[in-house]
Amino acid sequence: MKGINRNILRSVLVLSYIALIVFILFGISSLYSYLNTGADRSSMLRTEIKKIDQYLPQLEWASLKNEGRVMDDQTLYAIQNDYLDAWYVKHVAFKTNTLTGINDYYTKTARKNIIKFIKQNNDKNISIEGTTLRHHPTLDFFSEDGKLAVITDKDVVEYKRIYQDETIVLENTEKSTFKIILLLEDGLWRIRHIIKEESVDNKNNFKPASINFNEIRGINYYPQDSPWDMFGDKYDTSIIEKDFKIIKNSGLNSIRIFVPYEDFGKAHVKPGKLNKLNQVLDLAQSENLKVVVTLFDFFGDYSVLNWTLNQHHASAIVYALKDHKALLGWDIKNEPNLDFESRGKTNVIAWLDNMIDLVKSVDSIHPVTIGWSNTQSTSILKDKVDIVSFHYYEDLEKLDTAIKTMRIEIPNKPLVLQEFGISSYSGLWKPFGSSDEDQANYHKKIQEIIALNKLQFMSWTLYDFNEIPTDVVGRLPWRKKAQEHFGFINKNGEKKPAFEYISKE
Structure with a gap:
């Protein structure tokens, strides 16, 4: 019995000794690796810079x-x-x-x-x-x-x-x-x-772009089943082709589309996404529709150190499309003034200023604009853009005065009412909303104001949507439901009464 216990003790001591040696060797190895890693430039700023990303x-x-x-x-x-x-x-x-x-x-x-x-x-x-x-x-x-x-x-x-x-x-x-x-x-x-x-001389003396398109009568476009995700998994050229025929037959001559910054690959634009964008312009050309391409959708980082990445993104898209016959112009950013408070007005305007220069350096032919969310911001960078664009979702009684004020402040640039519309939703989440008839009356009246002021326009939007991404209006159901019903065509594919006033012709 004592012999057995002695053998067990001896085995335990041997195993403990081996374990100790392994532990010491592992510790030495780890220390050596740590010291080498500390000396390795791959852990230092030189390779952390990764210019490809920064x-x-x-x-x-x-x-x-x-x-x-x-x-x-x-x-x-x-x-x-x-x-x-x-x-x-x-x-x-x-x-x-x-x-x-x-x-x-x-x-x-x-x-x-x-x-x-x-x-x-x-x-x-x-x-x-x-x-x-x-x-x-x-x-x-x-x-x-x-x-x-x-x-x-x-x-x-x-x-x-x-x-x-x-x-x-x-x-x-x-x-x-x-x-x-x-x-x-x-x-x-x-x-x-x-x-x-x-x-x-540090001024960029870009000449105004040549604008050969006399009158914009257009609409902001997303396919009904993929709003704010036009180039995603549901991308379907047959649907887009059908929609463009509807737009053309309605008396409109142009569309406005959006290029999401991250979805397209940020600084390194994805060839597949760029190919889809080219296809959309090809389909528009087949219907003799012109296209305003809005850059930097779902983008909000105006940091100076990232400007080169943003310019790399814009350069790739502008260079790829600048000779396309369907291209009408470039919208640098949708409603950037909404970022003034959170990102800093100075930062946003400086970014826009430099991005205009970049786009014009690549494409000196097509006009450049900015999609301001209101009439009050339109004088910002008015001397840099070729077309002044604004959105209007306010009281129609004040629109005529606002147009006249802008024409005094900006006498030498074309004005485009780039977004306008009203939701026809009236239900559980907004019981005192507007009806289909209210929407039709709204579009009838605003087209009268547009005609009176000889204004160019792009309405919002062709379809009522089945689902609105949370990133667009948040999670509040009364906001999402209202946003679903701005279209001229309802969820069943039927033309709403407002469709009669989709164009002023």
């Missing part, structure tokens, strides 16, 4: 005619990546007044000026929110040892917003040229020296 300014290299060593594509790509990363970390540094990432992208000599600048800003409680939007670099020199490069970056478009004590004191967009020397150190192309050579 920073995508427009960049176009000039043809390579540099002095010195012949440049290869791989090295040029590495220089480009590190150069843009250097801009990005500097934007972050000036916004936060910290030096995170600066060591990775600037040599010791170049860091001195940045450190001095940040210290001065900290002392004065100044911060700078900025980004660059366009770069046009030329490689001037590449050394024979492959460790030094000199570039000239022409016409860099840089936006800055300067705060002191958390109050904006200056907002500016400027175009400048920079001379940059980069050194290859520890596998990184670091900026050794940067000189701002010149500044040029």
